[in-house]
Amino acid sequence: MIAGELIVEAEAQKLHAKGEKLSVLMVEDSVADTELIRSELEHGGFDLSSEVVQTAEEFARQVHSNSFHVVLADFNLPQWNGMEALELLRREGLDIPLILVSGALPDITAVDCIKQGAADYVLKDRLARLPSAIRSALQEKQLREERKRAEHELAQKVEELARSNRELEHFAYVASHDLQEPLRMVATYTQLLAERYRGKLDAQAEKYIHYAVDGAKRMQTLIQDLLAFSRVGRQDTTFAPVDCNLILHQALESLQLAIRESGAVLTYARLPEVMANSSQLLQVFSNLLANAIKFRGSDKPNIHISAERQAGEFAFSVRDNGIGIASENAQDVFVIFRRLHTRTEYPGNGIGLAICRKIVEQHGGKIWVTSREGRGSTFTFTLPVTEPVPAAQEKFKQEYVQA
Amino acid sequence: MFKPEILLVDDNPADLDLTSEVLARNERPKRVSSVMNGVEALGFLRHEGKYADTPDPDLILLDLNLPRKDGRAVLAEVKADPLLRRTPIVVFSTSQAEFDIMQSYNLGANSYVTKPGDLPEFVQAVESIENFWFGCARLPRKEEQ
Numbered sequence: 162m163i164a165g166e167l168i169v170e171a172e173a174q175k176l177h178a179k180g181e182k183l184s185v186l187m188v189e190d191s192v193a194d195t196e197l198i199r200s201e202l203e204h205g206g207f208d209l210s211s212e213v214v215q216t217a218e219e220f221a222r223q224v225h226s227n228s229f230h231v232v233l234a235d236f237n238l239p240q241w242n243g244m245e246a247l248e249l250l251r252r253e254g255l256d257i258p259l260i261l262v263s264g265a266l267p268d269i270t271a272v273d274c275i276k277q278g279a280a281d282y283v284l285k286d287r288l289a290r291l292p293s294a295i296r297s298a299l300q301e302k303q304l305r306e307e308r309k310r311a312e313h314e315l316a317q318k319v320e321e322l323a324r325s326n327r328e329l330e331h332f333a334y335v336a337s338h339d340l341q342e343p344l345r346m347v348a349t350y351t352q353l354l355a356e357r358y359r360g361k362l363d364a365q366a367e368k369y370i371h372y373a374v375d376g377a378k379r380m381q382t383l384i385q386d387l388l389a390f391s392r393v394g395r396q397d398t399t400f401a402p403v404d405c406n407l408i409l410h411q412a413l414e415s416l417q418l419a420i421r422e423s424g425a426v427l428t429y430a431r432l433p434e435v436m437a438n439s440s441q442l443l444q445v446f447s448n449l450l451a452n453a454i455k456f457r458g459s460d461k462p463n464i465h466i467s468a469e470r471q472a473g474e475f476a477f478s479v480r481d482n483g484i485g486i487a488s489e490n491a492q493d494v495f496v497i498f499r500r501l502h503t504r505t506e507y508p509g510n511g512i513g514l515a516i517c518r519k520i521v522e523q524h525g526g527k528i529w530v531t532s533r534e535g536r537g538s539t540f541t542f543t544l545p546v547t548e549p550v551p552a553a554q555e556k557f558k559q560e561y562v563q564a
Numbered sequence: 565m566f567k568p569e570i571l572l573v574d575d576n577p578a579d580l581d582l583t584s585e586v587l588a589r590n591e592r593p594k595r596v597s598s599v600m601n602g603v604e605a606l607g608f609l610r611h612e613g614k615y616a617d618t619p620d621p622d623l624i625l626l627d628l629n630l631p632r633k634d635g636r637a638v639l640a641e642v643k644a645d646p647l648l649r650r651t652p653i654v655v656f657s658t659s660q661a662e663f664d665i666m667q668s669y670n671l672g673a674n675s676y677v678t679k680p681g682d683l684p685e686f687v688q689a690v691e692s693i694e695n696f697w698f699g700c701a702r703l704p705r706k707e708e709q
Contacts, residue, residue, distance in 0.1 A: 338629065338659040345658060345681040346578050352683035353582070381681045 183207040183295070186223055188234035188246050189262075190215050197288060198233060198262060205292025217241050221249060229257055231295055236263035236274070247278050256305065258298035262291065333391055336384055344384075348377035379510070386512040389444075390497065393519045398438045400524075402547065405432035405446075405477070408439060409466060412446035419454045425462035432468045433475050436547040441520045446479075448513040449540050453481035455507055458535070473546050474526065480539040486532040494530060517542070565593070568698050571621035572598040573605040573638065574656075575630050579679070583625065583656075586690040592698060595619070602633025606641060609648055620706055621651060623697050626673075628657040628664055636671060643672030650704040654693055 183202065189195050195213050202209050212227065214220045215238065223229075232250070234243030243261045250257055258280035261271075271282045280298035283291050355362075355370045362370075409432060413420070420427065427450075435442075446466075453464045463482045468475050486494060486501065493499045497515035521528040521542045532538035570587065574580050580598045587596055597618065599605050605626070608615045624642075628635035635655065642648045652674040657664065660678050668676050677693060680686045697703070 334659075334661055334663075337661050338657075341660075341681065342576065342658040345679060346576075348681050349582060349683045349686055350578065353585075356683070378682065 181207050183209050183231070184227070184229050185209060185211040186220070186227070186229040186232045186257075187211055187213045188215070188220060188232065188238065188243060189213055190235065190238050194235070194262075194285065197285075198291065201288040201291055202295070205289075205295075207292065207295075215240075217245060217249065220246055221253075224250065224253065224255055224257065231280075231298060232257050232259040233262045233291075234259055236261050236270075243279070244274060244277060247274075251278060256302060258295075258302050260291070260294055260298060262288075329391065333388055337388055340384055341381065344377050344380050348374055348381070351377065383510050383512075386510060386516075390512055390516050390519065393441065393516060393523060398441065398523065400436050400438055402434055403437045403439045403442055404434050405442070405468065408432075408443050408446055411443050412450055415447055416450055416454065419451065423454050423457060423462050425454050425457075425464060427464045427466070429466040430468065432466070432477070433470070434547070435475060435544045437524055437544060438520075441523075445517045445520050445542065448517050449479040452513060452540075453479055453483060453538075455509070456481075456483040456538075458482065458484050470546065471543075474543040475546055476541050476543050478539050478541045480537065482537040485534045485536050485538050486530060487534045488532070491530050491532060495528065566698075568592075568594045568622045569619045570594055570596045570694075571605070571608060571624045572596060573600075573602070573624060573630065573635065574598065574627040575600050576627070579627070582686065583690055586687050587694060589687075590691065590694070592694070594694075594698075597621070600630075602630045602635065602638040604632075605630075605638050606633070609642065609651075622703055622706070623693075624651060624653045625656045625693070626653050628655060628659055628668070636667060639668065639671045639673055652697060652701075652703070654697075656693075 185202070187195055187198065189198070195211075199209060199211060212223050212229075214223050217240070224232075232246060234246045236243045243259070243263070247259050250259060259278070260281045260283060261274050261279050262283050262285060264285050274282055280301065281294040283294050351370055351373045355367070355374075358366075409429060413427065419425070450464065450466075454462050460482055465480045466478070467480075468477045470476075490501055494501065495514045495518040496511075498511040499515075500509065500511040518528050521544070525545050526543040528540065528542035530538050530540050572580055572583055574583070577600075580600075584596050584598070587594065597608070599608050605624075607613060608618055609621070609624075611618060626635050626638060630638070635657070639653060639655070642651065642653060649672070653672075655664075655668045655673045655676045656679060657676075658679050659665075665676050675693075677689055680689050
C-alpha cells in the first residue's frame with residue numbers, strides 16, 4: 162500500500178515536471194482524429210503515451226490492465242458511446258477523468274454528459290482547448306482524492322472518538338458498580354462490627370472504626386462526584402429556554418437546611434431566561450451557593466445573586482462575604498481535586514467548582530472569581546444571550562424568606 | 565398465619581449475609597432462601613432437580629450482575645413465564661446507573677432499589693422493602709402446589 166502511494170506521488174511529480182508524462186486512453190474510431198488529438202497534446206506540452214480502443218470490451222480490458230491518467234472519448238461511435246464508457250468506469254469504481262471529445266452536439270447533451278460525470282466536453286474543431294481541459298481535470302481529480310483522504314481521516318477520528326466514548330462509558334459503569342461494591346462491604350461490615358461490639362471496645366478501637374468507615378464513605382462520595390464530573394458533556398445534553406429565577410429557587414430549596422443553620426441572608430435580582438440544560442444549570446447555582454455558605458467567615462453569610470447583560474452574554478454573579486481567596490489561588494479553585502483547606506476546616510473533595518467550570522464551558526460561557534482574602538468572593542459566570550431578548554431587566558431586591 | 569417466602573439472588577456472600585441478617589432482625593416470621601447465580605435462581609423457581617421441594621417465593625430480591633446467567637436475563641425469563649411472572653421482583657443492586665434502572669423496569673421489575681453503602685441506610689432499605697411487600701401491598705394468591 163505504501164509502495165503504491167509512493168508510485169502515485171512519483172507520477173504526480175512527473176506530471177508536474179516539464180514535458181508532463183500523460184497516459185491517455187482514447188475511445189475513438191477515426192484514425193485521423195486520434196492523430197489530431199495526439200499532436201495537439203504533444204504541442205500542448207505533454208509527453209504522451211496512448212492506447213486507442215473502439216469497443217466496450219477493449220475499453221474494459223484496457224482500463225483494467227493499464228493505469229491511465231485520462232480517458233478521451235468520442236460521443237458517437239458505431240457500437241457504443243462515450244457515456245457508456247463513463248458508466249463502466251463508475252461501475253468499476255475507477256476514478257479516471259473522462260473528457261468527451263466529439264463533433265458538435267446539442268448543448269443539452271453536453272450539459273447532460275457533465276452532469277453524469279464527464280470531466281469536460283471538448284469539440285473536435287476546438288482541440289486547442291484540450292490540454293488545459295486535461296490539466297484542470299487532473300487537478301480536480303487530485304482535489305477529489307485529497308478530499309476523500311480528509312473525509313476518510315475524519316471518519317477515522319469520529320470512530321476513534323466514539324470508541325473512546327464507549328470505553329469511558331464502560332469505565333463509568335465499572336466505577337459506579339464494581340468499585341462501589343467492595344467499598345460498600347468495607348463500610349457496612351465495619352459498621353456492623355461496631356454495632357455488634359458496642360460497649361465491648363475501648364475508645365481507641367471506636368476511633369479506628371470511625372476512621373475506617375469515614376474513609377470508605379469518603380471514597381464513595383468521591384466516586385459519585387467523579388462520575389458526576391465525567392457525565393457532564395458525555396450524556397446527551399438538551400438545551401432549552403430556562404427561566405433562571407426558577408432554577409435559583411430550586412437551588413435555594415435544596416439548600417434550605419444549610420441556609421437555616423448558617424443564618425444566611427440571601428438577596429437576589431431578577432434573572433433572565435437563557436438557553437441551557439436546566440439540571441446542569443441548577444447544579445452550577447447549587448454548587449456556587451453551597452460554597453458561598455460553606456466558606457463563611459465569622460459573620461453570618463450575606464449572599465447576593467445578580468445577572469447583568471454585557472453585549473452578547475449574561476454575566477451571573479454570586480457575591481458573598483466569606484473568607485475569600487488569595488489572588489494567587491483564584492485560578493486553582495476550578496481545578497479538579499484542588500482544595501485550599503483541610504477537610505477538617507471545610508469538608509469537600511474539590512470537584513464542585515470543576516463541575517461548574519465544565520458545565521459553563523459546555524454552555525459556551527466562562528467562569529471566574531474575583532476575591533480578596535478575608536473580604537468575600539464574587540463568582541461570575543457568563544452564558545450567551547438567546548434571542549428573542551428576554552423581557553425587562555428590572556432589578557428588584559427581595560429578601561429570601563426562610564421557612 | 566402467613567409466613568412469607570423470600571428468595572435472595574446474589575453472588576456476593578457478604579450481601580446475602582447482611583440482607584438475611586437484617587431480615588431476621590424484626591419479628592415478622594418468614595423464610596429466607598438464597599441462591600448465588602441466575603441458573604440456580606431459575607432452577608429454584610421452576611423446582612428443578614434439588615429444588616423439587618422448594619416453596620414458591622412471595623418476593624424475589626434480585627442482584628443484577630450475576631455469574632452464569634445475569635440478573636437481567638433472569639428478570640426477562642421470569643417476567644415472560646406465565647407461571648412465574650406475577651411474583652414480585654425487587655432489583656437490589658449496587659448499580660446506580662440510569663441504564664440499569666431503565667432496563668430493569670423495561671424488563672418488568674416491580675421496583676429498583678440501589679444497595680446503600682451505609683449500614684443504617686442499608687437496614688432501612690431492606691426493612692422498607694419488607695414492610696411494603698408484606699405490610700402494605702396485596703400479594704397475588706399462590707396456587708396450591
